[in-house]
Amino acid sequence: MSVGLTVVHRRYVPYSHAHYAGNLVDGAYAVAAFGDVATEVCIRTDGDEGLFASYSDVQFKAPMRAGDVLEISATVTRMGTRSRTIDFEARVVCRGRPDRSESAAEVLDPPIVAVTATGTVVVPAT
Numbered sequence: 453m454s455v456g457l458t459v460v461h462r463r464y465v466p467y468s469h470a471h472y473a474g475n476l477v478d479g480a481y482a483v484a485a486f487g488d489v490a491t492e493v494c495i496r497t498d499g500d501e502g503l504f505a506s507y508s509d510v511q512f513k514a515p516m517r518a519g520d521v522l523e524i525s526a527t528v529t530r531m532g533t534r535s536r537t538i539d540f541e542a543r544v545v546c547r548g549r550p551d552r553s554e555s556a557a558e559v560l561d562p563p564i565v566a567v568t569a570t571g572t573v574v575v576p577a578t
């Protein structure tokens with residue numbers, strides 16, 4: 453019934469999260485964001501926050517930087533008895549343009565797909 457359900461979060465990446473040269477953030481930042489979107493998925497499917505059990509795949513395809521605006525989507529692809537398989541995608545939809553000025557930024561059209569993953573969450577028995 454909930455296969456195909458998609459939840460989308462948006463967030464600004466604060467400069468306090470810059471971790472590597474070029475204001476890159478660490479990969480764990482995306483994984484934490486996936487956990488937060490998965491939590492809303494579980495609330496919507498099962499009325500519970502759920503627990504992340506495993507990732508079967510995580511792909512870092514392009515850097516995420518401080519100053520990015522991210523769109524993070526989670527789509528349910530399989531409903532088990534207590535497990536739910538979810539596809540994740542983190543896209544950069546806005547990015548700073550420090551070459552123009554310190555605070556200049558632009559909308560990216562199309563967005564940059566930065567991180568994808570597939571994971572499984574587990575909810576309590578009803």
Ligand SMILES: C/C=C/C(=O)SCCNC(=O)CCNC(=O)[C@H](O)C(C)(C)COP(=O)(O)OP(=O)(O)OC[C@H]1O[C@@H](n2cnc3c(N)ncnc32)[C@H](O)[C@@H]1OP(=O)(O)O
Binds near residue numbers: 487506536
């Ligand atoms: C939303 C995000 C939240 C978070 O990020 S929370 C922080 C990170 N996660 C945790 O701390 C969770 C720690 N792990 C656990 O507490 C337990 O470990 C689990 C609750 C995740 C699972 O334990 P158990 O309830 O004893 O599992 P079972 O009764 O053996 O299986 C229930 C269903 O879960 C599937 N499953 C269990 N482990 C895994 C796994 N590692 N990868 C994929 N699926 C798993 C099974 O197959 C089955 O599925 P079927 O009910 O649909 O038949």
